[in-house]
Amino acid sequence: MxxxxxxxxxxxxxxxxxxxxxxxxxxxxxxxxxxxxxxxxxxxxxxxxxxxxxxxxxxxxxxxxxxxxxxxxxxxxxxxxxxxxxxxxxxxxxxxxxxxxxxxxxxxxxxxxxxxxxxxxxxxxxxxxxxxxxxxxxxxxxxxxxxxxxxxxxxxxxxxxxxxxxxxxxxxxxxxxxxxxxxxxxxxxxxxxxxxxxxxxxxxxxxxxxxxxxxxxxxxxxxxxxQARVQEVEAVLSKFYFDDAHFAQEDLSPSVRAASDRFRKFLRQFYEKEYHSWPIRKGQQGNPLWLDRAIVGRLQDDFSALYECFVNRNVVWNDEDDTEDRKARNWLRSTNHLNFGLDGEDYRMLGVFRNLESRLIASHIPHPYPLLPNSVPASPPAKKSRFRGKKIDKARESRVAHGYAAASNMHQLSREHAKNGLAQAFIHFEKNDNPSEVDPREARRERWIIIYCVLQTLASLSVDVPNLSFKGNVSYFLNASLHGLPPWNPTEQIFADAVREQSHCWIAPEIWEEEQHDRWAPSGTKSISSFRRSESSATYDSRPLSPESESMISTMATTVDSSGGATFYNHESVSELEAIETHPRDFKSPYLASPSSPSDSAVSRDEHYFAARPAVPSLVSRYSSKPLPMRPPG
Structure with missing residues (x-):
């Protein structure tokens, strides 16, 4: 000691x-x-x-x-x-x-x-x-x-x-x-x-x-x-520059490359306004890292909102076709059975995604394709008026603005995503980004590539280790690798690691399904989300058993005292961190006396009965994997 x-x-x-x-x-x-x-x-x-x-x-x-x-x-x-x-x-x-x-x-x-x-x-x-x-x-x-x-x-x-x-x-x-x-x-x-x-x-x-x-x-x-993961993320987010995307732009027209550069500049300026500098200047001596959990959480929320605004919810990876040809070309398919084809620039975009995911050893984001506006050909060079300057093609700008507005999910967004600051600023930026010169379809695609790369990069830091009881407002990251731990049991996978598949883009399809059902459910019909909540809480007022709990439930042993009193469980079958949150008001350790119990000897001793080797509190009939509340129950 x-x-x-x-x-x-x-x-x-x-x-x-x-x-x-x-x-x-x-x-x-x-x-x-x-x-x-x-x-x-x-x-x-x-x-x-x-x-x-x-x-x-x-x-x-x-x-x-x-x-x-x-x-x-x-x-x-x-x-x-x-x-x-x-x-x-x-x-x-x-x-x-x-x-x-x-x-x-x-x-x-x-x-x-x-x-x-x-x-x-x-x-x-x-x-x-x-x-x-x-x-x-x-x-x-x-x-x-x-x-x-x-x-x-x-x-x-x-x-x-x-x-x-x-x-x-x-x-x-x-x-x-x-x-x-x-x-x-x-x-x-x-x-x-x-x-x-x-x-x-x-x-x-x-x-x-x-x-x-x-x-x-x-x-x-x-x-x-x-620390190495954080440094890798910092390197690309400081300028929102991705080699995978940059090298794929070499054959593009200067106007399209310029549109990509302007978007990256827009992102830097947006966060410079938010944090006074970008990358952020940290005042902590001895800590060269500027990214922390709070900043990553903010970035995740912002880019998730952009993703929700412009993702094509009907296009997914074509996992049904497992041919070598599909693997080489990364075919996509439409879930609503509409005709869906890819052009050469789409293949280039998917190639960027494949290279990025290969480098990160990452799985695909399930819905990788954006909503793209129709292509609007550039106007012929306008003659300059001696008195009025260069003539602006208002009709083309209107078509571009309409195309951008139509190619979005604004009618399906949650209030949280619709009101997101970055999403609102992006819509304004996109509408005014050289509308008379840039093809909106090509420009949106290049912006989407950057959004996708940012989301894949953030996913390595934005997900916490599952089943933590307390997270609070900590600024440090909570996604340390737990592989081969704890040290007394290195051969079994006891702990689950934080995985990118729990990031927003991977779980979004399930959220969309619930929102769609809730939005169009007949009046008086219980929503999917509320049904799931009530189904799990109808009897026990708790969430379903966690996988660890399910596997151990068969070893549960009960001992009931002669007065019909408390039930105790075998300590090898119960997780205290899960049990206490299920029935916090009912929780009472068999070892802990009630501070309000009277000193009168007439009080029943069964309230404080000590069973033979009880392991966890009485009156816990079921427990879940839901984390504990931030403060213990009173």
Missing amino acids: KGLEQAVSIKLWAGDGTSAPWGKLKQDPELWDENGDTLIFFGHKRPDPSFKLRSNLLHDSKSDVLIQMMRDGRIKTRQSDKQRSSIRYSLCMEAPPGGSRTDVLRFHITTRNFFAFMLCKPLVGFTFYQALVDLQERLEYYLDPTTDHVSALKSYLVKLGLVNVCNEPRAAAGLLAWSEDVRWNEGWREAFVHSVGMYERISQLQESADISLATNAHLQRAHLEL
Whole structure:
């Protein structure tokens, strides 16, 4: 526990993704119940109690150690006669003799954390890892040895939201180290992905010494791989210049190449206005990268809106024809059975896409073809008037403007895409981009090539690792490679990587189908999207089981207490990170006492019944892969 040796302060983790200095061991307001009947002292020399709790908390813990402390006379009354009427127990919990001041302080902090665990209150400690390790040891000492202490601690972390390590490198390092100690897949994934994103900060922390050498090596490798991806994307997006598209323009007319250059200039100027410079000038020393998750998210939204505006929804890759000839020429087909042919420039465009995807090792965007306006031949050179200058062909400009407007999906767009700033600026730019000189069909095709290349490039960064519980407004990327991880199980593919097929252009066809059904469904008919929501929530108010959950459901074991009470599941068949979000209000760890339960001995003990080795909270009948809410349920 090398990180502890250098720690100089006690911190509190409240479960909201933040930490704060803490110094309330003398009397902790989180553990002071005005209705309590038990006082906890940290030694006989301490004149004032540190905690005031309800005695049923000790009884319901089923802790032989705590109950025996009551029975063998270690509880002594120190209060006046007036106080004796409300205070039934006074418990002195001294640190073992012979320890250093740091050891004594750690013992008392862990005692405090044990009761915080029972009441689901915030965690404190020198480091996050130290607090978890010490609390786990105390659970093993206090609680029944037949119970699953590790699963109980996992449930506590999930319930309180302590797996939320967004922008908290110290907590991320601690959760990563502890999750590896106990082989907790979900916690390790959450911490690892955030740690890769914050690697530059974590590598400078003393807490990084708590992370194993193997995991540190994986962190560095994933960080370098992610950094290389970001640099590749930065190189092309700084000028929106793609070699694949540029080399294919060598045989084009100067006017068409100029139209492509003007579009790239338009994009740079648009983002210069948004960010004051393009590429963006970062003020962080030691970090040469200017792209971050927020900027990529903005670019993804903007270019997805352009894609929605101008994609031909009826043209797809012709996967039905698997001949070598088709593979060479990349034939497309129309899904509405209309005649669809490709000209020479279309083949050139598809060749650009094929070369780009081969270089990126990427799959095709399902709908690659744009809506193209009819070709409008250029007007013959106009004679200059001595007094009025060059004559403008207004009729041609009107045909060009109409062609651009007709070749769009504006009537099908969602409000989000229709109101997108880049989409609106692009429509204005396109209409006014040398309408008297440029063929609108050729110009739109060249602009579409750039849009397609940008979307394929962004897809390597815009998708987060699936099944993360917390993402927040972090600026670092959350798509580290998880191949061959975790280190204790490198041969099985336990974690799913972020894949470009989850980017907007790949999932758009399913969205279109739902929107089309909803738009034209008869009045009173339930929409596809609402039907899917109600179908999955009719009984359980949750989304369908995740694939991991489905595969493990057969191993589920239940134990029902004699009073017809709680049902517990085998810890190998349940993911706490998924279970807690399904029924957040019903969640109650069998190890955690209710803070509002009265001290009256008449209260049923079945509410806090300890089943034999229960693993996760009771009352969870089904769980989904939907991420946890940003804040834990109240």
